[in-house]
Amino acid sequence: MPMNKDSLNNLKQRLAEFAADRDWDQFHSPKNLSMALIAEAAELVEHFQWLTQEESRGLSDEKLKEVGEELGDVLIYLVRISDRLGIDLIEAANRKVDLNSEKYPASVVKGDAKKYTEY
C-alpha cells in the first residue's frame, strides 16, 4: 500500500495501525503514553546534559542522527496520545502560539531579552 509519509495525519494513521496490528491499544492509555513520552524526552535531555550550549549547537553528524531518533520517538508518543484523546495537535500548538503572541508582544519584550526568564 503506497503511503504519503509526509504529514502528521499519515503518521497518526500509521501509529494507530501499528498498535492495532499488535493488540497494543490496551497499553496505550493516556496515562501510560504520557510516561512513555517523558521517558523519550529524557533521552533527548541526556544527549545534552554535559554539553555547553555552544556545543549543543554544533553536534557532529553522528550525534545529530542519534538526536534525530529521540526527536522521532517523542513525536511518535505525542501523536499517539493526541490521537487517543481526540485532540488536534497542530491546532493546539497554533492556539498556544496565538496566546503567547498576545502575552509577549514583540514591541514590549524585544531588546529586553535578558529578562526572558522572568516572563
Added chain:
Amino acid sequence: MPMNKDSLNNLKQRLAEFAADRDWDQFHSPKNLSMALIAEAAELVEHFQWLTQEESRGLSDEKLKEVGEELGDVLIYLVRISDRLGIDLIEAANRKVDLNSEKYPASVVKGDAKKYTEY
C-alpha cells in the same frame, strides 16, 4: 498576511518568526530547548499522575482542554528544537516506525501482549 495554519511546516515558520521578532534565538540553544521540552512533558504527566488508566481515558471536557494546551506546548518545543538542529521531524518519526515494524513484527508479538513490557 494570510497563513495556512494546518501544517507542521507552517508551525515551524511561525515559531521561527516568533523567536526572531523577540530576539529570543539566543536562548534557544538545543540544550535549553531540550529542558523546556521536558518541563512541558512533565506538565502533561502531572495531569495523569493520580488518575487510574481508566480515568485517563475518560477526561472531562475541561481537563481535555488543559491537556490539549500541554500537548501544544510539547509540540512547540519539539518543532523548535528540530528546526534549530536542521532535523526533519516527520521523517525522523517515520524512520523510527519503520525500524519498530521490523523489530516487533505483528506476527510474532501479537497475542503476546502481556510480554509487551519486555520487548
Added chain:
Amino acid sequence: MPMNKDSLNNLKQRLAEFAADRDWDQFHSPKNLSMALIAEAAELVEHFQWLTQEESRGLSDEKLKEVGEELGDVLIYLVRISDRLGIDLIEAANRKVDLNSEKYPASVVKGDAKKYTEY
C-alpha cells in the same frame, strides 16, 4: 579509610570526593545536574510505564534490584546538586512536609480521598 555509609552527609562527602578526584566539578553546574537528575528520574518512570498500578506494587526481585539502582542514581544527583547549591536537603524536605500539613489538614481531606487530584 573507614567510612560510615549510613547517612546522607556521608553520601554528600563521597560524591564530592568522587567528582574532585576526577576533575568533574566543571561539569557539575546546577543546570547540568538538574538535567542529569531528570534523566535518571525518567529511567525510573520507564520501569513503570506499561505496568498497571497493581503490577507496580508487586515487582519481582530482579525488577526491584533494577529499580533500586535508578533510585540510587536519582539520590546521587539530588545530593550533588543540593551540595553545589549549599542547600540542606533534609531541612528543605521537612519544611515542605510542614507546609503540606497545614495545606491539607487530615481532618479536612481524610475520607475525601477521591478528590485527591484536585487538591
Added chain:
Amino acid sequence: MPMNKDSLNNLKQRLAEFAADRDWDQFHSPKNLSMALIAEAAELVEHFQWLTQEESRGLSDEKLKEVGEELGDVLIYLVRISDRLGIDLIEAANRKVDLNSEKYPASVVKGDAKKYTEY
C-alpha cells in the same frame, strides 16, 4: 510528639504517617509516585532552562529558596517510593557510587575530562 527531623529515616516516618492520616496510600502506587517524582524534577529543571551554567551557579537568595523547595519535593517522593518498595535508599546510592568508582577509575579519567560525555 518530639521528633528528630535530621535523618532520612525520620523523613520516611513522617511521610508514611502523613499519607496514612489522609488515606492517601491508595494513590501512592510506585507507578504514580514515579510520575509525581519526575513532575517535581521538572519543576527544578524549569528554574534552570534559560540560564547559562554560570548563572545557575550564582542564584539569588530568592531563587535559592524556590529551588530548595523543589529539591525538598523531589526528596519527598524519592523517600516515599523507596519506602513503598522496601528499598534502602542510602544503601542503593552507595552501591552505585561503589560501581561508578570501579567503572571510572580516577587514574584513568582524570585530566581527560573533555571526554566526560563519552563515558
